[in-house]
Amino acid sequence: MARSTAAPTDVNEGTESILGRGTRVRGRVRGDGDLRIEGFVEGDVAISGDVTIEEGASVKGDVQGTTVTLCGELHGDATARGAVVVRAGAKVSGNLGGSEVSLEEGASFEGRIEAELDLPPELMR
Amino acid sequence: MGQTIIGQGLTIEGEITSEEEVMVAGTVRGRLSSDGAVIIDAGAVVEADVSAGSLSVGGTVTGNVSASDRVDLLTGGRLVGDVKTARITIQDGASFKGNVDMDV
Numbered sequence: 001m002a003r004s005t006a007a008p009t010d011v012n013e014g015t016e017s018i019l020g021r022g023t024r025v026r027g028r029v030r031g032d033g034d035l036r037i038e039g040f041v042e043g044d045v046a047i048s049g050d051v052t053i054e055e056g057a058s059v060k061g062d063v064q065g066t067t068v069t070l071c072g073e074l075h076g077d078a079t080a081r082g083a084v085v086v087r088a089g090a091k092v093s094g095n096l097g098g099s100e101v102s103l104e105e106g107a108s109f110e111g112r113i114e115a116e117l118d119l120p121p122e123l124m125r
Numbered sequence: 126m127g128q129t130i131i132g133q134g135l136t137i138e139g140e141i142t143s144e145e146e147v148m149v150a151g152t153v154r155g156r157l158s159s160d161g162a163v164i165i166d167a168g169a170v171v172e173a174d175v176s177a178g179s180l181s182v183g184g185t186v187t188g189n190v191s192a193s194d195r196v197d198l199l200t201g202g203r204l205v206g207d208v209k210t211a212r213i214t215i216q217d218g219a220s221f222k223g224n225v226d227m228d229v
Contacts, residue, residue: 017132020145027139027155033132043139 015049021056035065037072044076051080055089068098070107077111129159133168147177149184163192167201180210182219189223 016034019025023039034049037057044061045051051065057072067082070090078084080098088106097114128146131137135151143159150166155173157163163177169184179194182202190196191209198204200218209226 015132016130017135017151018128018130020129020143022144023129023147024142025137025139027137027141029135029137031132031136031151032134035132035135039129039143048134 019057053090062094131169165202167199174206 016036018036019039019041021038025041025043027043029035029041029043030046032048035045035047036052036054037059038054039057041059042061045059046064049065050067050069051063052069053059053072053074055071059073060075062077062079063074064079066080067084068078068080069085069087070078070092071087073091075093077094078092078096082098083100083102084096084098086092086096086103086107086109088104090107092107093110095112095114101113101115103109129143129148131149131151131153133150138154140156141147141153144161145159146161146164147157147159148164148166149169149171152170153173157171157173158176160178162179163175165171165182165184165186167183171184171186172188174188175186175190177192180190180192181197181199182204183199185203187205189206190204193211195212196208196210198215198219198221200216203220205222207224207226209228211228213225213227215221
């Protein structure tokens with residue numbers, strides 16, 4: 001099948017998902033590909049790709065990804081197989097874990113940083 | 126205005142509410158409501174009640190749907206559930222099981 005008609009916008013084969021500014025999710029978000037969060041999420045996020053929490057976005061829950069980039073608000077833990085980056089202006093309360101963790105000047109952070117983690121090989125269920 | 130795209134590999138279980146267009150190419154279970162258009166792409170699986178401004182179904186939807194403007198069932202689309210909307214089109218090759226309430 002896979003004959004998409006009438007859809008005005010194209011989705012590139014599920015590589016990136018976007019939860020836009022006007023969108024609110026209460027529940028679990030998981031799966032493959034990258035995810036950009038611009039809106040509000042209450043619940044855990046576990047993605048095999050890169051996760052970005054944009055400025056103005058807010059997440060209450062734990063976030064897992066290959067890399068996690070935080071520009072907005074996070075109440076919960078961020079765990080990455082690669083880097084966790086907390087950008088200037090971000091507000092994070094929770095623990096950060098990854099192969100690299102960086103905090104930019106101007107970010108606010110409350111929690112623990114665990115840079116050496118024995119992550120299970122399967123982040124995803 | 127922004128846009129929300131639930132990509133092919135993504136699964137959301139829970140409640141999604143949006144003020145903007147929502148395009149689903151992945152999987153949604155629970156509830157999905159948007160003030161704008163909701164587009165269910167071919168290959169998408171939605172097991173949820175959907176309410177939207179307009180709804181177009183190219184994938185699989187199981188649940189009751191309502192749209193203030195219109196519902197379009199596209200070729201290859203599959204909808205099992207009741208529909209409440211002002212206008213509806215069902216294209217050749219779409220599957221549909223349920224009741225239609227056009228509020229007449």
